[in-house]
Amino acid sequence: MKIVDAIWRLFVSLKLTALLLALLMGGAFVGMFIDQTAGQEQHLAALEGRELASWLFTACELYDVFGSWWFVLLTLSLSLNLIACTLERLPRLWRDVFRGARDLDDEHLTALGHCARLHGASYDRAAAACRAVLQATAGRVTAFQRADSLLLFAQRQRSARFASVVVHLSLLIILFGHTGDQALGEDGTLAIPEGEASRTMFQRGPAGLTRRRQLDFTVRCDDFRYQTFAGGRPKDYESDLVVLDGEREVASKTIRVNDPLDYRGYKLYQSSYQRIPGEEQVHLLAGARGSELREHRLAIGERVEVAPATSVVPIEVVEQLGDLGQALRLQLVKPDGSVETLTLLQRLPELDARMRQGELEFRYLGAEPRFATVLSVGRSPLAGLVFAGFALLMLGTAIALLLSHCRYWIRVRRLDDGQAEILVAGSAKRHQPAFAGQFGALVRRLEAACGDPGAGAARGDR
Amino acid sequence: MSSATLYGVASLGYLIALIAYSAHFAIQRDRARRIATVVAAAAFLVQTLGLAARWYEAGLHEVAAKQSAEGVVLQGAAYLATLGSHPPWSNLYEIMVFMSWGIVLVFLIADVKLRLRGAGILAIGVALLAFGIASLSLDATVQPLVPALRSYWLHFHVFSASIGYAAGLIGAIASLLYLASAGVNAHKVAFGVQLVMAIAIVLLGRGATLLTTLGYSARLLATAPGGELVAAQAVAPNGHLAPVYGAMPGVGPLLLANLLLAIAALVLHWRAWQVGGGAAQRSARLASIASTALFTTTIALILALDLIGVAGKAAAWSSSQIQPGPPHRFGLASNAWDLGLFLLVWIGGLYSAVQLLMPEALRVRLPEAAVLDRLAHRAVLVAFTFVGVLIVTGAVWAHYAWGRYWGWDPKETGSLVIWFVYAAYLHARITHGLTGAPSAVIAILGFFVVLAGFLGVNLGWFSGGLHSYGAG
Numbered sequence: 001m002k003i004v005d006a007i008w009r010l011f012v013s014l015k016l017t018a019l020l021l022a023l024l025m026g027g028a029f030v031g032m033f034i035d036q037t038a039g040q041e042q043h044l045a046a047l048e049g050r051e052l053a054s055w056l057f058t059a060c061e062l063y064d065v066f067g068s069w070w071f072v073l074l075t076l077s078l079s080l081n082l083i084a085c086t087l088e089r090l091p092r093l094w095r096d097v098f099r100g101a102r103d104l105d106d107e108h109l110t111a112l113g114h115c116a117r118l119h120g121a122s123y124d125r126a127a128a129a130c131r132a133v134l135q136a137t138a139g140r141v142t143a144f145q146r147a148d149s150l151l152l153f154a155q156r157q158r159s160a161r162f163a164s165v166v167v168h169l170s171l172l173i174i175l176f177g178h179t180g181d182q183a184l185g186e187d188g189t190l191a192i193p194e195g196e197a198s199r200t201m202f203q204r205g206p207a208g209l210t211r212r213r214q215l216d217f218t219v220r221c222d223d224f225r226y227q228t229f230a231g232g233r234p235k236d237y238e239s240d241l242v243v244l245d246g247e248r249e250v251a252s253k254t255i256r257v258n259d260p261l262d263y264r265g266y267k268l269y270q271s272s273y274q275r276i277p278g279e280e281q282v283h284l285l286a287g288a289r290g291s292e293l294r295e296h297r298l299a300i301g302e303r304v305e306v307a308p309a310t311s312v313v314p315i316e317v318v319e320q321l322g323d324l325g326q327a328l329r330l331q332l333v334k335p336d337g338s339v340e341t342l343t344l345l346q347r348l349p350e351l352d353a354r355m356r357q358g359e360l361e362f363r364y365l366g367a368e369p370r371f372a373t374v375l376s377v378g379r380s381p382l383a384g385l386v387f388a389g390f391a392l393l394m395l396g397t398a399i400a401l402l403l404s405h406c407r408y409w410i411r412v413r414r415l416d417d418g419q420a421e422i423l424v425a426g427s428a429k430r431h432q433p434a435f436a437g438q439f440g441a442l443v444r445r446l447e448a449a450c451g452d453p454g455a456g457a458a459r460g461d462r
Numbered sequence: 463m464s465s466a467t468l469y470g471v472a473s474l475g476y477l478i479a480l481i482a483y484s485a486h487f488a489i490q491r492d493r494a495r496r497i498a499t500v501v502a503a504a505a506f507l508v509q510t511l512g513l514a515a516r517w518y519e520a521g522l523h524e525v526a527a528k529q530s531a532e533g534v535v536l537q538g539a540a541y542l543a544t545l546g547s548h549p550p551w552s553n554l555y556e557i558m559v560f561m562s563w564g565i566v567l568v569f570l571i572a573d574v575k576l577r578l579r580g581a582g583i584l585a586i587g588v589a590l591l592a593f594g595i596a597s598l599s600l601d602a603t604v605q606p607l608v609p610a611l612r613s614y615w616l617h618f619h620v621f622s623a624s625i626g627y628a629a630g631l632i633g634a635i636a637s638l639l640y641l642a643s644a645g646v647n648a649h650k651v652a653f654g655v656q657l658v659m660a661i662a663i664v665l666l667g668r669g670a671t672l673l674t675t676l677g678y679s680a681r682l683l684a685t686a687p688g689g690e691l692v693a694a695q696a697v698a699p700n701g702h703l704a705p706v707y708g709a710m711p712g713v714g715p716l717l718l719a720n721l722l723l724a725i726a727a728l729v730l731h732w733r734a735w736q737v738g739g740g741a742a743q744r745s746a747r748l749a750s751i752a753s754t755a756l757f758t759t760t761i762a763l764i765l766a767l768d769l770i771g772v773a774g775k776a777a778a779w780s781s782s783q784i785q786p787g788p789p790h791r792f793g794l795a796s797n798a799w800d801l802g803l804f805l806l807v808w809i810g811g812l813y814s815a816v817q818l819l820m821p822e823a824l825r826v827r828l829p830e831a832a833v834l835d836r837l838a839h840r841a842v843l844v845a846f847t848f849v850g851v852l853i854v855t856g857a858v859w860a861h862y863a864w865g866r867y868w869g870w871d872p873k874e875t876g877s878l879v880i881w882f883v884y885a886a887y888l889h890a891r892i893t894h895g896l897t898g899a900p901s902a903v904i905a906i907l908g909f910f911v912v913l914a915g916f917l918g919v920n921l922g923w924f925s926g927g928l929h930s931y932g933a934g
Binding site: 260267386393401 | 612843850857858864865868870872878879885893
């Protein structure tokens, strides 16, 4: 049992908490410095030739710091530490709050943080007045009657003592929920070209490699729209989605950023979009030089005849050709079968006619890109639990910030001449300056109620 | 009035308040402190109006954009909703302005409650620094709000960030002042300050460059013939365009000398504090003050070179690999963030020098140690709470916007680390009973973690993440 005892002592120690917090912080910084979005291979390529570094990198799983064995071990130790500390301290805390020392002698009372002595002209009047004032200040009063004295006790905001318990409990709930979600939930991306359907989700798998997973439903994207601001920054984008179970349409919604679609616990979020290269609709004018030009709308790879026995095929849209902006590479197939590749600039449409001086003239007007909507697919079955943990966390910190457990004692002692000697004492767990003010106010009210202003001597707030 | 004008007036007000707080520190007339507080409060109101004006200006942009996109004229509730849709905390410039607002707010509350003599210099100084960095180096134009930020969560999220980090800063300032007010050995404090100075020189001098080439690198900027300023770029080995750095003449050797002096000073301080003795203390004091004086000179030189650097010509840079091409003139300018952090360290150096030279005079000019200790505790408690709210609102928002509530994004991790620091402080205090100097040291060290967690991610010290729209 010695070992169990030693382990228990280790886990209830706050030094362990400090050490674990420091190590977790260090680990978090490592995770921030090393790009966690790149996979193991990418990192190892960068470390090529450095045996020790590569070995350390792999052994410590630094491509996935937050999922690595040591980080998980640290988190686990911290949770055990939290549980052990709470179990160790809770009974004592409970006893102190609910059955704590209320019947204290004068020696203890004067040793409390705040203490004052008053004088009352009549014992009976003073006892009743003190009870009334204390009740008005702090609620329910417990009285301990002795032969020649009366001890009154009252307290406020007991719940403040449990703030740390609530916070720690909430952290355990959040950790538990998050771990459960890691194990049971899913997280990946789904890219669907406009007009198509897909069920293949890409996930980040072991070693940071991409893993495919087939969803048990299919998502079709009927349309994707996006708007940009004048400066070219994205303004808004949205997708018309239909969820298919086999052939049957089971859900549909137009989703946009911050407004997802829910389906059977899955959430489909608009996270991004992609242009699909090679699937643009090219807008082109073509014809004999100097004459009226004809307009064509072509897909990449689509051949069209622009003059007898002469045809063109758009082969590629280049987003940015040097400093010259968007360009189209166009293959020109001449009557003799020879092929020439032209580069047309959108920004300078007349350039082709001027520079090439060919029989035919082409003007590139632009391309309509085809988009794929990129959805982030998430399923966190325990999100509700985690959010409950968040609510508890907020509650706990609010209690810790705002409330303070305050206790008051008043001993009224009968003097031989029927007068009363009154000893007031108080203690607070937090917010000492504020409590000092409240305590002073209580003493002033008692003074007034006991009706002997002249004798309020020997008051010492400490 | 435009938000820019109001911000200008506010920063002028903060400057006057800073001078008045310094005057109060020097001459000890309570009137100076009252003037300072009133001016700071007035400037704070002006800045608040500026925030409102900025909100309105950004709203007008949104209205115009929406009207032109949808071809309708917005009216009534729709108009108001669009007008209010773009709060003034959507990019790094606005965040920094809002941070300075939060710092002043938290400081003023503490000042009214506790009469914080002397603390105003640091608090308003840092707020002014944040304001200055924002207006000098960040893009202040109203940009359209990106879709990911269009959410009500943004308000709670950013507000708690501002208050949380501001309270953390006030906690660190109170802790720093506590060390002097409680009569902690000036050599201990100076040891810490010189250590931080040495680290700052190595880090911000971009370590490798400083130690291998004796150069302090600054960004190369290009001035267009019309006067427009852009960062010069060149193709890096990985094929991407990257900013170009150049060595600022004269600064490198000064910084290196400063580094050696700071190391010497911290060794001497260690000896003075461990062994004691008049001679040891005198030599440590001399080294420390020399180091801070040299640091002052270096910063002044960097500032002067920054001012003339852009106008000057650097023919050596007109090589063909650098974009934009020749009609531009080149000049060097240091990164405003580097400068800001240098200035923070410099404030610490001055503080330590004053404490070394006249510890008693400093002590009587500061609030009571007990008050500062309590303020630090309270401020950290507030910071802990609001950083908690920041994390929770961020997580809930992320759940709705990205599909997961926690993904170890660098920014998320950074805020969690900050929360851990405050948790460690509170545990050390409450459970271990470590009040006073030990907890003050934790709060000061914690502030550097906060700086790394808050700014490090935005400035790209760490790998990129989803908070990229916060970048400057």
